[in-house]
Amino acid sequence: MSEQTEVAGPPLPVSPTGSPTEPSTEPPTEPPTEPTGYRRLFAVREFRAVFVAHALSLLGVVVSEIALIVLVYGLTGSPLLSALTFALGMLPYLLGGTLLSGVADRYPARRVLVVCDLVCAGCAAGMAAPVTPVAALLALRCVIAAVSPVFSGTRTATLADILGEGDLFVLGRSLLRIVSQSAVLVGFGLGGVLLTVVSPRGALVITVCTFLSSALLLRLGTRRRPARAGGGSLMRYSLAGARQVLGHRRIRALLLLLWTPPMFVVAPEALAAAYADEIGVGTAGVGLLMCAMPVGTIAGEVYAGAVLTPAARSRVALPLAAGGLLPLLVYPSAPGLGWILAALLVTGLSGAYTLGVDRWFVDAVPEELRGRAMTVHTAGLMTIQGVGMALAGVAAEFWTVGTVVGGAGVLGTVCCALLALEVRRTDGRDGADRHVTGR
Missing domain, CATH: 1.20.1250 (Growth Hormone; Chain: A;)
Structure with a gap:
């Protein structure tokens, strides 16, 4: 009689009484997938405050850009100075983002965001003053532009604190970008309509209000977090x-x-x-x-x-x-x-x-x-x-x-x-x- 070789296999599962049980015929459960969609962002109270503050400050920036270009052209009649007003909105980004980037980590984030909004509101108020000359208008424009990367960088870092480092952070960043892109499409058109109703300096007063509203929302709608690091110059x-x-x-x-x-x-x-x-x-x-x-x-x-x-x-x-x-x-x-x-x-x-x-x-x-x-x-x-x-x-x-x-x-x-x-x-x-x- 020839020998038979046994084929080893996995052991049968054992019941709580110690007797073998039949293997389950049910298909294995699929691992849960991470949910998608922007709606769940608004379940986070702090994000709602950041989102509305972003929309308000963006409205202020768009209105101020249009109003300032029109104001400078009206005061000087110079297309060059009018175009320079727009360019000054981008040039100081490198300087402010390099020399002032440490502010975002060295001080509590909420304080940085609120102070940046208040600085921008103060600059817009200076622009709205009837006695402000063209040179001062351009200088104040540069200050807003230098502060902007500090504000944006601090807000983005704060999003990771509010939403975590996972998918919610990615969606939060994306939604803020969508708002910014939408402003490109409709903001300048609405700003042009606004200037048919109010003067350029009157439009700048609206900008002051939007920055102040953003500062108030961030102060009351987000919680205080300690600075991440600091020390030295x-x-x-x-x-x-x-x-x-x-x-x-x-x-x-x-x-x-x-x-x-x-x-x-x-x-x-x-x-x-x-x-x-x-x-x-x-x-x-x-x-x-x-x-x-x-x-x-x-x-x-x-x-x-x-x-x-x-x-x-x-x-x-x-x-x-x-x-x-x-x-x-x-x-x-x-x-x-x-x-x-x-x-x-x-x-x-x-x-x-x-x-x-x-x-x-x-x-x-x-x-x-x-x-x-x-x-x-x-x-x-x-x-x-x-x-x-x-x-x-x-x-x-x-x-x-x-x-x-x-x-x-x-x-x-x-x-x-x-x-x-x-x-x-x-x-x-x-x-x-x-x-x-x-x-």
Whole structure:
């Protein structure tokens, strides 16, 4: 008789009485997925206060920009000074974001936010005064612009305290960006209507009220949290934080990936009027060319935040960042306004990559550096967009607008693809990557 070999298998489960039981035939339960959607943000009381305060301060900024441009032009009759008024809203970002970034970590966040709003309200009140000369108007504009990155960086760092470092933080950041993009679409139009009812200085009084209301909401609607770190000279502390942020390989790669696509996507917006003239679509076409990309950006963020899971956003982040500028390659062939608008819309949709990268960024930054990192991010983003606009304008002096925007699409795609590879290389590095070592 031949021997039979027994096949080993998993032991039968045992009942509480000690007797074997039959294995369950029910399918295994799927692990719960993290919920998506923006609605759950408003269940957090502090976020509601931050959201309304953001909307109010943004309204104040939009109204003040329009009113100040009109006021300066009315006082001087100079198109150059009027344009300089708008430019001054971006230039001091780099200075304030670099030298004052330490404020975001060195002092309690609520105090920083409230003081920033009060400083802006005071500047707007000075602008509204009938005796304020043009030079003082421009100086006060610079102060608001220098304070803005400190306010934005502190608020973003506070969002991580309010919402946690997970998906709620990503959605909160996204929703604030959506509000900002919506302001681009409707704010200037509403501001123009407002100036038909009140004078520019009267509109600036409204700005004072919006900043004061924002300060009150943040003071009463958010709780006090201690400073994250501090000590020593503020300027030295701020510069040391900037060096730490930019010296850390993964944080630097993520920052550059958040900055680079915006640097190139501003080219079609900055040259919209020239391109409309180039293809013969008139002033109505300028408005459409200016609006198409913000509409796409809003739609992309809303879809990614409301429908995609956090894991899905992480999967699509690098492909969207690397390929988002490719639609701009249609510009040199001038296929017609409809195709150009479609290309701009698709480019805007790719902006949804930021939801995935935001999650990686807040995970990579140590808590004690978070305020300075967010301030550097904000300052760099505004500065790099200003640089992009200037470079696009210079290039358009030598080549057609279609060639310039198409070239921006090619160069931007190469840069973004290389940065996406760098971000992938730094993913999952050893534990030292969680700490800033100044590499």
